[in-house]
Amino acid sequence: MITLFRKPKPGAAPRRLTLHILRCNPADPASKPYLQAFELEEAEGMTLFIALNEIRATQDPSLQFDFVCRAGICGSCAMLVDGRPALACRTLTRDYGSDITLAPLPFFELIGDLSVNTGKWMRGTAERLQTWIAQSEAVDLDALEARMEPALAEAIYELDRCIECGCCIAGCGTAQMNENFVGAVGLNKIARFRLDPRDTRSDADFYELIGDDDGVFGCMSLLGCHDICPKELPLQTQIAFLRRKMAVEGLR
Amino acid sequence: MEIIHSDVLVIGGGLAGLRAGLAAQKRGQQVIILSLVPPKRSHSAAAQGGMQASLANALKGAGDNEDVHFEDTVRGSDWGNDQEVARMFTHVAPKAVRELAAWGVPWNRVEAGERTVIIDGKPVTLTESADAHGLITARDFGGTRKWRTCYVADGTGHAMLYAVSDQTIAAGIPVHERREAVALIHDGERCHGAIVRNLIDGKLTAYVAKATCIATGGFGRLYQATTNAVINEGIGAAIALDTGVVPLANMEAIQFHPTAIFPAGILVTEGCRGDGGLLRDVDGHRFMPDYEPEKKELASRDVVSRRMEAHIKAGKGASNRFGQHLWLDITLLGAAHINHKLREVKEICQYFLGIDPAKQWIPVRPAQHYSMGGIRTDAHGAARGLKGLFACGEAACWDLHGFNRLGGNSVAETVVSGMIVGAAIADFCASPDGELTVSTALIRQCFERAQAEFGAITNHHGKESASLLLREMQATMTAQVGIVRHGEAMNAAVNTLQSLLLRSRDLGLSGRRGGADPELTLAWRLQKMLKLALCVSYGALQRTESRGAHFREDYPQRNDADWLKRTLASWPDAGQTLPTLAYEPLDIARMELPPGWRGYGTRDAIEHPLTAGRQAEVDATRAALAGSDRHAVQAALMPFRHLLPAHLRGDNARLGENA
Numbered sequence: 001m002i003t004l005f006r007k008p009k010p011g012a013a014p015r016r017l018t019l020h021i022l023r024c025n026p027a028d029p030a031s032k033p034y035l036q037a038f039e040l041e042e043a044e045g046m047t048l049f050i051a052l053n054e055i056r057a058t059q060d061p062s063l064q065f066d067f068v069c070r071a072g073i074c075g076s077c078a079m080l081v082d083g084r085p086a087l088a089c090r091t092l093t094r095d096y097g098s099d100i101t102l103a104p105l106p107f108f109e110l111i112g113d114l115s116v117n118t119g120k121w122m123r124g125t126a127e128r129l130q131t132w133i134a135q136s137e138a139v140d141l142d143a144l145e146a147r148m149e150p151a152l153a154e155a156i157y158e159l160d161r162c163i164e165c166g167c168c169i170a171g172c173g174t175a176q177m178n179e180n181f182v183g184a185v186g187l188n189k190i191a192r193f194r195l196d197p198r199d200t201r202s203d204a205d206f207y208e209l210i211g212d213d214d215g216v217f218g219c220m221s222l223l224g225c226h227d228i229c230p231k232e233l234p235l236q237t238q239i240a241f242l243r244r245k246m247a248v249e250g251l252r
Numbered sequence: 253m254e255i256i257h258s259d260v261l262v263i264g265g266g267l268a269g270l271r272a273g274l275a276a277q278k279r280g281q282q283v284i285i286l287s288l289v290p291p292k293r294s295h296s297a298a299a300q301g302g303m304q305a306s307l308a309n310a311l312k313g314a315g316d317n318e319d320v321h322f323e324d325t326v327r328g329s330d331w332g333n334d335q336e337v338a339r340m341f342t343h344v345a346p347k348a349v350r351e352l353a354a355w356g357v358p359w360n361r362v363e364a365g366e367r368t369v370i371i372d373g374k375p376v377t378l379t380e381s382a383d384a385h386g387l388i389t390a391r392d393f394g395g396t397r398k399w400r401t402c403y404v405a406d407g408t409g410h411a412m413l414y415a416v417s418d419q420t421i422a423a424g425i426p427v428h429e430r431r432e433a434v435a436l437i438h439d440g441e442r443c444h445g446a447i448v449r450n451l452i453d454g455k456l457t458a459y460v461a462k463a464t465c466i467a468t469g470g471f472g473r474l475y476q477a478t479t480n481a482v483i484n485e486g487i488g489a490a491i492a493l494d495t496g497v498v499p500l501a502n503m504e505a506i507q508f509h510p511t512a513i514f515p516a517g518i519l520v521t522e523g524c525r526g527d528g529g530l531l532r533d534v535d536g537h538r539f540m541p542d543y544e545p546e547k548k549e550l551a552s553r554d555v556v557s558r559r560m561e562a563h564i565k566a567g568k569g570a571s572n573r574f575g576q577h578l579w580l581d582i583t584l585l586g587a588a589h590i591n592h593k594l595r596e597v598k599e600i601c602q603y604f605l606g607i608d609p610a611k612q613w614i615p616v617r618p619a620q621h622y623s624m625g626g627i628r629t630d631a632h633g634a635a636r637g638l639k640g641l642f643a644c645g646e647a648a649c650w651d652l653h654g655f656n657r658l659g660g661n662s663v664a665e666t667v668v669s670g671m672i673v674g675a676a677i678a679d680f681c682a683s684p685d686g687e688l689t690v691s692t693a694l695i696r697q698c699f700e701r702a703q704a705e706f707g708a709i710t711n712h713h714g715k716e717s718a719s720l721l722l723r724e725m726q727a728t729m730t731a732q733v734g735i736v737r738h739g740e741a742m743n744a745a746v747n748t749l750q751s752l753l754l755r756s757r758d759l760g761l762s763g764r765r766g767g768a769d770p771e772l773t774l775a776w777r778l779q780k781m782l783k784l785a786l787c788v789s790y791g792a793l794q795r796t797e798s799r800g801a802h803f804r805e806d807y808p809q810r811n812d813a814d815w816l817k818r819t820l821a822s823w824p825d826a827g828q829t830l831p832t833l834a835y836e837p838l839d840i841a842r843m844e845l846p847p848g849w850r851g852y853g854t855r856d857a858i859e860h861p862l863t864a865g866r867q868a869e870v871d872a873t874r875a876a877l878a879g880s881d882r883h884a885v886q887a888a889l890m891p892f893r894h895l896l897p898a899h900l901r902g903d904n905a906r907l908g909e910n911a
Contacts, residue, residue, distance in 0.1 A: 027453055027767030044573065045516070045604070057719040061762050061771035066289070069481045071518040072603055073410065073596060074293040090603040111430075111452050112767055119290025119429045123421065132418035133356040141347035142902040144911050145307075146354070147386030148361050154592065156358040157404055160411055164292055198356055 015042040015098050019051060021063070022103040025112045035101070036060075048081065048088035048102070052114075064113035072230065075165030078105050079114050085167035087230045088114075105170040107179075118166040125182060129209050131189040133199050148197070159192035159238065161231045168225035168235065180214040184225035184235045187216055191238040194245075207249040216243045253699050254457045258284040259681050261445050261461035263433045263488055265291030267409070267666035268645025269467030270416045272633075273425055275674025276463075281681050284459065286431040286448060288468075288483050291417045295469055295481040296666060299409025300596055301523030302391060302401035303667075304660035305345035308906045309362050309387040311378050316398035317906070318342040319882060323845055325661060328395045328552050329654025330800035330810060331847040332505070332624075332818075332838075337631055339844070339892040341652050341661075341668050346904040348667045349388065349402050355415040359388040359402055360593075370528025370584055372548065373538070383907055391593075392526040393659045395552035395852070399526075401660040406521050406596045409663050416667070434776070435702040436464065436491055436641065437695055443641035444690040446491070447702040454768040456702055458695050462681045462688045465642040465673065466492060466627055466635075474785045475620035475734075476726035479512050479519040488647045490780035492627045493787070498637035499820035499834070501649035502625035503784070504792035507657060507801045508735045509621035510556040514577035516604050517619045520597045522659040525549040527593065529582040531560065532613065533568040536579075544852055551852040554656040554801040557618035561735050564617075572615065579613035586610065618735055622646065622662060624653040624801070625788075628820060628836075631895045633673030637822075639685060642677050644669040651818070655800025675897040709775045714758035718775040721752050721759075725778075725785055728752075733789045737804045742793040749789055750829045753782045787821040787831045794833060795819065797858075812847050812860035816840065840866045844890035 017040055024033040038055045049070045056063045065088070068076040072090035079088050080103040082096065093100065108116035125131075168184035175181045190210050193199045210216045219239055226236040262273045265287025273283045287294070308316040321342040326335060353359055364385035368375050380389075393401040404411040420427065433446040437458065445460040471486025472478035492498040510531070511520050525531070530538045531549050543559040544551045551559075560578055563569070569576035582590065582597070587610040590598050594609075601609040627643035628636045629650050635641040644650065645666045650673075652665050680686045732745035756779045761771050797811035798804050816838045821831040840846060846866040849855045870889060877885045883903065887893075893901045905911045 025766060028765070031766075047604070056770065057723075061719070061774070062765040062769060064767075064770060067482050068289050068293045069295065069298050071298065071600060073407075074289075074297050074481070076289060076293045092603070092606075117430075117452075119293070122290065122292070123427070123429075126418065126421045130422070132422040133354070133415075135354065139351050139354040141351055141900070142905055142910075143350075144905045144907070145350045145359075145388055148358075149386060150361040150363040150389075153358045153361045154405075156356075157407070157411065160356075160358055160404075160414065161407060163297075163410070164290075193356075196356055196358075198354060 017042050017051065017093055018099045019055065020099065020101045021113065023113050024110060026110055027112065042093055046093045048091045048093065049077070051093060052088065064111065064115045066115045073163065075163030078118070078165040078167050078170065079103065080105065080170070085170040085228050087165060105166050107169050107175055108166060116166070118164065122164045125186050129182060129186050129190060131193065133193065133196065134201050135198065136200060146198070156192060156196055159188055159195065159233065162188055162233060163231060165230060167228045167230055171224035171228040173222040173224065174218050174220050178214065178218060181218050182210060182215055184229070184239065186210070187219070187239050187242055188233055188235060191242055203245055203249045207246055210242070211246050211250055216246050219243070253696060255695065256284070256457060256459050258282050258459070258461045259463070260284070260677055261459050261464045262286065262467060263446060263465065264467035264469065264645070264647065265427050266294035266467060266469055266645065267296035267413055267416055267663065268670045269465065270420050271667045271670025272465050272467060272644050272674035272677065274416070274420055274423060275671050276678040277423055277425055279675060279678030281678045283425050285420070285425060285427045286433060286459070287427055287429050288432055288451065290429050291427050292413060294413060295484055296413045296663065297410045298481060298519065299663035300406040300519065301393065301521035301526065302403030302408045302660050303349060303412070303664040304393070304396070304400050304658065305349040305402055305664060306342065306398070306400055307346055307349065307388055307390065307402065308398070309384045310389045310399055311380050312392065312399035313390045316400055318904070319886065320397055321345070321400060324396045325652065325658060326845045327850040328656055328658040330656055330850060331812070331816070332502070332654025332799055334631070334651035335843050335845065335890060336892045336895060337650055337652050339890065340631060340672065340895055341665060343892070343904070344668045344671060344896065344900050345664050347900060348664065348671060352412055352415055352667065353388060355419055357411045357415045358404055360404060362387050362389040373528070373530060373584065391523055392550060393522055394525065394550045394556065395547070395658045401523070401526065403523065405592065406523055406594050412663065412667065432487065433491060435698055436495055437690070437698045438495055438638055439694055440497055441639060443638040444688065444694070447699050451768045451773065456699060458699050460688070460690060460695060462686045463640050463642060463677045465633070465644065465677055466647050467643065467645045468647045470623040470646040471781070471784050472620050472623070474726065474729050474781055474788065476730040477512070477517050478620040479509055479517055480620065485777055485781055486784045487777060487780055489626055490784055492635065492641070492643070493783060493823050494780070495638060496822065496824040498635050498641065499628050499822045500626060500787055501628035501651065501818050501820055502655070503787040503821055504795055504802050504819060505624035505655045505800065506620060506788065507553055507622035507624060508557040508618040510553060510560055510618050511580050511616040512619035513600065513605060514615040514617040515574040518600055518604060519621070520580065520600060520614060520616065521594070522553070524580060524582050524594060524597060527589065528585055529580055530584070532579040532581050533563060534570040535568070539563050539568065547852045552656055553659060554803070555853040557735050558803055560618055570615070577615045577617040580616045581613045582609050583611060583613070620730070622657060624655060624657055625649050632676035633669060634676065640680070642673055644673040655802055671900065672896065706772065706776060709759055709772060710761065710764065712759060714760040716755045716758045716760065718759050718771070718778045721756055722774065722778050722781070725749065725752055725782060729785055729789070733792055735803065737792055737802070739793065739804070739806050742789055745789045746786065746793055749782060749786050753779070753786065753829050756782055783823060783831070790830055791819045791821055791833060808854070810857040812863065813858050816847065816860050842890060844870070844886070846870060
């Protein structure tokens with residue numbers, strides 16, 4: 001997380017920003033990737049959400065990007081900001097120089113310009129890792145809920161906060177070399193369901209899902225994921241913990 | 253022309269659509285869900301503070317039940333809602349929260365023993381009972397008599413959406429992402445699915461289904477200052493309106509949330525005030541008790557927003573270079589509480605304002621937040637006007653919320669209505685009415701009409717810019733059809749919007765790019781949004797009273813005598829520049845809770861002539877059944893369980909009640 005918070009000097013003229021945006025439109029077979037520069041005046045509190053929308057409204061209506069919540073909670077707008085994966089909507093321009101380079105997240109299928117298809121990959125990974133509560137019994141809707149220790153509920157939420165933005169995959173060395181790697185997002189989900197007593201799966205079941213090089217043993221511990229995660233999830237400890245549990249399981 | 257078949261087509265991949273799809277699939281129907289974005293990115297994720305359900309586990313929730321939740325909801329609605337629907341909802345909400353618990357939502361739990369909370373600005377020690385330890389806890393929210401809002405820190409919607417979305421993946425329900433329904437396939441009587449645009453390549457496809465359910469959420473993006481996500485443009489409601497036969501109800505009933513950060517409009521949860529946060533003015537003075545001595549910061553949202561605007565108008569606003577605002581002070585809750593229970597709020601303050609809310613006050617001002625109105629449905633979610641069309645969630649006017657909804661009731665409505673409407677959809681599909689008899693000629697005709705709409709924009713080369721017209725519409729709505737309304741301003745707004753609608757038929761695109769082309773998408777949506785804006789503003793102009801969130805300076809009283817009715821807006825002729833309005837009276841003779849004072853806000857309603865008679869009937873029934881089981885009393889006043897699917901009719905267990 002970059003927390004420079006350059007405060008503009010009072011009375012100073014607003015900066016001219018130049019956004020260098022990597023453009024490509026796969027819908028057009030002739031389209032080749034190129035960097036296009038857009039200039040605009042910086043405003044107070046300007047985020048990349050505001051800047052990109054201003055460019056689209058006033059300079060190039062064809063520019064493609066994804067925003068939904070514009071509040072840093074939905075994970076739609078991850079992109080490379082000066083080469084580093086980040087949520088564009090909550091990236092303040094004042095924390096950067098007057099030249100900012102924007103590129104789509106690597107690894108994911110490109111839709112166009114800054115828009116990538118994270119949703120398709122996340123659904124595929126969810127199906128592959130079965131990231132849901134596996135239960136055998138039907139829920140009695142009329143009865144009191146099952147009890148849970150308050151601290152455990154909070155610990156589960158800590159891991160449940162993942163927003164599937166794709167930053168961890170984009171910043172992952174292993175994923176760059178092995179496109180089948182489930183990444184920190186996948187491993188964190190397994191850690192989350194493993195922690196949840198409502199899920200009836202055992203470590204032997206989880207080993208079947210992540211006990212190989214595409215799973216927890218593929219991680220090279222470069223931990224770009226941990227440094228980059230916009231939600232500051234404890235990915236480093238979760239991956240290390242899972243690896244130990246899965247190693248024990250593999251030796252059984 | 254590609255045609256895709258399913259039993260059920262759900263338009264919208266937020267909580268309501270996903271839950272309805274699951275319910276329909278569970279009853280044996282094959283379901284396809286369409287979503288503008290990957291479903292986990294839906295605006296449901298933005299619900300922060302919690303979901304109302306009367307579990308009564310926490311100490312301050314003791315004594316809560318469906319009856320209290322029902323009364324709070326009706327009072328909150330300013331008697332504008334459907335009381336049978338409110339009963340169905342409050343009865344099913346505990347079941348929904350418990351089902352979600354089983355599906356993995358990490359609800360915060362009751363911890364036995366002493367804890368310190370902030371109530372009315374002061375620390376208070378509560379002792380939670382050992383009996384309740386580990387059950388789902390609740391926090392305080394506005395307009396409620398009990399602490400009833402079940403929560404997962406301040407990421408409740410996120411946790412719910414992920415759990416429900418994961419269940420749809422587990423159930424194998426296909427979600428077609430980045431798809432937008434652009435027209436309903438219908439013959440004026442029966443809906444047969446939708447024409448759908450792929451937002452990646454721009455191609456159109458016909459989706460044919462026995463039943464179609466619109467669950468596309470609200471339309472906050474009609475406004476400039478809104479907490480809503482950028483995808484909340486109301487297109488689901490707009491394509492229903494475009495049929496000419498499906499009415500939208502109470503479109504003028506728009507909620508403004510008191511605490512959107514200023515000027516970005518990003519929401520900070522009502523949980524901030526529920527947990528003890530205070531509103532302060534330019535002098536640091538806590539002003540809400542001056543206006544609302546009873547509920548203070550926790551009156552309903554319409555009342556708090558109005559009081560805030562009045563306080564700013566009285567010269568008490570703080571200001572920065574963007575304009576006037578007030579302060580939300582949560583410093584008294586302490587860093588530990590903020591780090592655990594309000595961490596999204598903390599992140600929002602950190603990233604968008606550069607402040608630490610444990611140390612500094614948050615600049616806030618009310619912003620558009622929720623649309624109570626929408627596609628008018630019956631208690632089972634069936635839309636009026638077209639057989640085989642259903643709606644649920646914020647897109648619908650099921651009419652749980654009337655003219656003001658309580659915080660925590662909408663995220664609850666998404667799943668509750670999804671459970672109820674999804675079951676009704678499956679029952680419809682399995683009934684003789686559900687059989688699909690549709691001609692390919694009709695599908696082709698609807699397909700070609702949709703194609704022509706896009707072609708007309710692409711080939712027109714007019715002089716107007718869609719993004720400029722959009723901004724003008726949003727500015728008009730915020731300035732003239734906002735929190736405090738007046739006939740003159742709304743009249744001007746209606747004129748402006750009509751002229752914008754005409755100008756929107758003369759758009760010119762700056763270029764043409766392969767694929768879905770965001771400029772074309774915006775231009776197409778603009779024409780739909782302008783019609784919705786006209787439904788809102790024209791409906792508001794015609795409603796010469798104040799009720800809930802619809803407040804008029806020139807008609808400040810609630811007028812039950814003339815206005816205890818729902819506005820129905822339809823658009824029978826595409827050439828019209830104003831909606832056709834009709835009205836549907838609310839039936840006092842069937843109300844369990846006849847109109848009265850809400851317990852907060854101004855007490856000056858003009859009474860309906862039938863109110864006193866119905867109140868006497870209700871009092872007599874209660875007196876005759878004194879000492880009876882509360883469910884028996886309720887059933888005598890206004891039976892509702894027959895409206896629910898059988899598996900949702902059972903009594904809810906609580907500590908000390910059926911447990």
